[in-house]
Amino acid sequence: MVIWDIQLRLTHPTLKANITFDHPIVAIMGPSGSGKTSLARCLVGLLRAESSRIAIGDTILEDTERGILIPPDQRGIGYVPQNDLLMPHLSVRDNLTLSPHSMEGGGGVTLEQAIEALELGPLLSRRPSVLSGGERRRVAMGRALLSARRALVLDEPLTGLDDRLRNEVLRYLQRLLHDFPRPTLLITHRADEATALATHGALMEGGVVHETGGIPHVLNNFPGSTDGTMSIMEGTVIATPGSCERDTTTISVGVTHWVATSSIIFREGSTVRIFLDADDVILATSRPTGVSARNVLSVRVVGLELIGGAAIVHLSPDDPQCVFKARITAQSAARFALKIGDEVFALVKSHALRIR
Template identity: 45%
Template sequence: MISIEARHRQGDFALEASIRAKGATLALCGPSGAGKTTLLNIVAGLSRPRDGRVEVNGAVLLDTSVGLDLPPRRRRVGYVFQELRLFPHLKVEANLLYGRRFAPEDGPSVDFDQAVDLLGLGPLLTRWPARLSGGEKQRVAIGRALLANPRILLMDEPLAALDDARRMEILSYIEKLRDVFAIPIVFVSHRLSEVERLASDIAVLDHGRVVETRSLQ
């Protein structure tokens, strides 16, 4: 279960959203400037809303009413940024392993070999991020977020920068992730077609407000 409530103001932009997803895959849709990335940042702890509450499978990450606001490093969200943000001075393998040393030792652990296998990263491990294609970078970013053993994956437009063939490929990787690792996913997209294939719940945002919610289960 994913629950996000936020009231937030950033200059002229006002966000007021309350979203509850019963399923494991929540899609945030809407035109650019609707507040989708801001919501992801609030879940990750990179933006602090004036009032808000974020809960993932029973773990409360933020609750301003009781003064609870976990710092980003304690939230254990695997964030796949729209601009990916791979570490340019580390090879693919070191990028993938970055979050592992900080992950708690108890608790479920994503198997490295399994994740590398599933995302097809084997041949890329010794390469530098600058030498990867767009689709390869996308898969490395997903793998890096996944291997930090997150309680939730956040994906900001994971398919936007790709051509149609790559898009289908990454889409099927994300589907496999969802099914194999059973980690809840919140992803942002402006294309309804890819949303319907992946999501269990959809929230459509516009001008900082939720204008429609749907459950596809």
């Protein structure tokens, strides 16, 4: 069943989207200025597109052809805008209860549950001006949750926070989406946020939605993004530290086994994502011996891009599930005379793999 159906066309600012998802938690990714916020404003009804069709589940919020336009106050979309927009004249409690739906538990969340989940209790009588960045973000999330009868739209919910606070707010957000599930659209310019929260997504650039699908697929098909050198693969944990006296986690991606070290112990059989930076991959033209790297894979060159002085080599052991990238200098690529179809060996240290 389609959960998100977003068809938008707008000239100023440029916005073109044709997205449908049958997954509840999706991420819209793209560099800043790519029109992600305009998309969010269209969804919540604060920006009107020239032609549009927006439906969440079986509720049509906008359909220019059929003359349907639900005003923002009746959409039931909880919205966390980029700069929080807490009401400065109201206490935290009054900010949370500003929505008329907050008291009736409209979105299946009561005020008490929201306060508890986001640990807002000690802040209730404070004014927004005395809150820290992370606290403000939590209040904004609670307020959105309490008005989110139908869906949640989060616009860069972790931007502007330092690393420690980002991780803290991310944990709250993960818990929120887990405890109070509802269709959620996350807007972010960071691949790690998208992978941590969403399963599927779309990429935007210049106001246009390019690529949609599962997060790994989307990120791997976007060489222009800041994460263009990050490979993401989905796999199954087949051995964990402790079993057979190992200190590493083994993950099978298709027929390929990756050996990684991880501080988190995953359950055997659980599905995880592997993140691999192209700079952490060494290429060899013949099988090397006597190396410390735990991953030595026989792979084929399936793609080759030259960006400046570097070559991004797309590699795969003839398995579409397992595709990753290596960045080498253009000089090395020329020395090896690399071309698509060549067989090479890829060396990756177990420490270079990050698992989530």
